[in-house]
Amino acid sequence: MIVKSDPAKIAENFYCLGPASVPSFLLDGDHPVMFEAGIYLFGSHYYDQIASIMKERRPECLLLTHVHFDHCGAAGYLKRMIPGLTIGASREGSEIIKKPSAIELITKLNRFGKDDVSLFEPFTVGRVLEDGDEIRVSRDLSVQVIRTPGHTRDMTTYYIPEIKAMIPSESVGVPGRDGYIMSEFLIDYDVYMNSLRRLAGYEVEILIISHGVYYTGDDARAYIPRSIAATERFREWVERLLNEHDGDKDAVLRAIKSEEYDVIEGEKQPEPAYLLNLAAKINTVQRRMDVR
Numbered sequence: 001m002i003v004k005s006d007p008a009k010i011a012e013n014f015y016c017l018g019p020a021s022v023p024s025f026l027l028d029g030d031h032p033v034m035f036e037a038g039i040y041l042f043g044s045h046y047y048d049q050i051a052s053i054m055k056e057r058r059p060e061c062l063l064l065t066h067v068h069f070d071h072c073g074a075a076g077y078l079k080r081m082i083p084g085l086t087i088g089a090s091r092e093g094s095e096i097i098k099k100p101s102a103i104e105l106i107t108k109l110n111r112f113g114k115d116d117v118s119l120f121e122p123f124t125v126g127r128v129l130e131d132g133d134e135i136r137v138s139r140d141l142s143v144q145v146i147r148t149p150g151h152t153r154d155m156t157t158y159y160i161p162e163i164k165a166m167i168p169s170e171s172v173g174v175p176g177r178d179g180y181i182m183s184e185f186l187i188d189y190d191v192y193m194n195s196l197r198r199l200a201g202y203e204v205e206i207l208i209i210s211h212g213v214y215y216t217g218d219d220a221r222a223y224i225p226r227s228i229a230a231t232e233r234f235r236e237w238v239e240r241l242l243n244e245h246d247g248d249k250d251a252v253l254r255a256i257k258s259e260e261y262d263v264i265e266g267e268k269q270p271e272p273a274y275l276l277n278l279a280a281k282i283n284t285v286q287r288r289m290d291v292r
């Protein structure tokens with residue numbers, strides 16, 4: 001069941017659209033921009049909320065953090081509904097999204113078990129974003145592009161300096177229960193950590209987490225240092241387990257899953273996606289140990 005929620009106002013001219021678990025965001029101004037395109041299923045949800053906030057006006061640009069299925073799912077739909085919309089992403093993202101294999105995977109993951117329906121509209125990136133690019137929204141409002149690979153190769157963080165708001169998506173991990181932060185270094189541990197350390201150098205008053213929450217004030221400032229510590233702890237844990245299990249990655253996978261995933265009650269990431277990501281992280285740690 002989809003329950004329509006009212007758009008949440010995060011700050012002046014800055015809104016969260018759609019369900020909190022898979023949101024999109026709007027920064028309104030002379031040249032309004034959206035961030036993140038969630039899943040296909042919620043496309044009309046994001047669009048209706050844009051219309052309710054903006055009336056006859058529409059965003060000019062949609063900025064993607066990365067082209068995972070739950071971050072670009074509705075981009076093609078939004079482009080069809082808003083023909084003037086330019087989709088912005090990193091060069092890597094613009095290349096990945098051209099690949100039939102990527103389109104097939106994103107489509108499959110957007111189906112949520114409904115095999116007979118096509119739930120993704122392919123799109124092209126109209127504006128390739130480089131590190132350091134600036135997008136002017138109004139005279140006193142801008143968006144800075146910060147390339148933060150590590151979770152994926154195409155990962156991009158957006159920063160709005162005038163309100164000290166950061167949209168890092170999974171560059172900063174995902175909060176779990178009791179203050180736990182799940183590390184998300186799918187591609188490379190050191191590259192991910194370098195990106196995290198770089199983000200720690202920014203002043204942050206509003207930190208947008210990709211699924212479910214955003215942090216403000218002290219909580220926002222504390223989160224990235226906490227995420228750095230959590231990532232180091234997780235890497236040490238994987239190293240310890242790999243040593244204990246003589247490099248048996250399946251045994252390490254089972255040990256971590258039982259402590260990190262099986263203990264979560266209620267809503268959590270689907271198991272196949274969790275296992276895929278965990279296996280990728282164990283691989284990157286093992287590769288790192290091999291070269292040291």
Ligand SMILES: [Fe+2]
Pocket residue numbers: 066068071151170
């Ligand atoms: Fe992701």
